[in-house]
Amino acid sequence: MSDRARLPLPETAIDAACDALAAQGWAALEDAFPPPLLHRLRAEADALASTGRLRPAGIGRGRGHQARHDLRGDATCWLDDPACGAPARDFLAGMDALLTALNRRLLLGLASLEAHYALYPPGARYTRHLDRFRDDDSRTLSLVLYLNPDWRPGDGGELRLFLPEGERDLPPRFGHAVLFLSDRIEHEVLVTRIPRYSIAGWFRRRPLDPLRA
Numbered sequence: 001m002s003d004r005a006r007l008p009l010p011e012t013a014i015d016a017a018c019d020a021l022a023a024q025g026w027a028a029l030e031d032a033f034p035p036p037l038l039h040r041l042r043a044e045a046d047a048l049a050s051t052g053r054l055r056p057a058g059i060g061r062g063r064g065h066q067a068r069h070d071l072r073g074d075a076t077c078w079l080d081d082p083a084c085g086a087p088a089r090d091f092l093a094g095m096d097a098l099l100t101a102l103n104r105r106l107l108l109g110l111a112s113l114e115a116h117y118a119l120y121p122p123g124a125r126y127t128r129h130l131d132r133f134r135d136d137d138s139r140t141l142s143l144v145l146y147l148n149p150d151w152r153p154g155d156g157g158e159l160r161l162f163l164p165e166g167e168r169d170l171p172p173r174f175g176h177a178v179l180f181l182s183d184r185i186e187h188e189v190l191v192t193r194i195p196r197y198s199i200a201g202w203f204r205r206r207p208l209d210p211l212r213a
């Protein structure tokens with residue numbers, strides 16, 4: 001079966017994710033993505049890394065943007081960059097279907113997804129933060145998909161969620177994904193000991209005042 005035929009994600013996985021999002025503000029999606037697509041995404045991320053297309057990320061937005069490698073050590077490339085090809089397009093097309101399903105079930109009013117490949121080199125981390133910018137509240141639902149076939153316990157790079165009941169560490173295992181409410185769930189990427197690959201994305205609502213966005 002082609003990747004396209006296996007996307008959107010299985011209805012059962014989407015239903016379970018919506019239930020978890022409504023109940024607790026976050027959801028793990030384990031093994032919902034087709035492995036051939038995951039391997040193509042990882043190959044594209046490797047190619048971007050080896051051709052210098054991944055750029056050091058920063059924190060904040062617009063004039064508040066700063067490079068702070070002590071706080072955030074990943075390098076990124078947006079999936080709509082001309083350097084990205086069919087794997088990124090197939091992923092984005094599948095996520096369009098997920099967006100529609102999320103809107104139908106949870107009435108979130110999501111309008112678009114922005115997503116980037118991210119590579120955290122050994123020693124990198126991303127300290128505790130919320131994904132919503134102070135001056136832009138359109139990021140609504142965060143999505144992270146992990147692309148690390150060789151990850152083993154002890155390699156680090158877990159995503160730590162700060163939840164009312166305590167901390168929860170999610171390993172960046174190949175094909176695992178997590179969704180969480182961007183304005184609600186504080187999180188942190190623990191120091192990784194291996195190169196850690198992912199796609200991080202944000203489903204956005206239309207800004208309330210598009211002229212100011």
Ligand SMILES: O=C(O)CCC(=O)C(=O)O
Nearest residue numbers: 126131144159189198200
């Ligand atoms: O890669 C992850 O697990 C989370 C990344 C993250 O928090 C971000 O890019 O805002």
Ligand SMILES: [Fe+2]
Nearest residue numbers: 129130131187
């Ligand atoms: Fe984040």
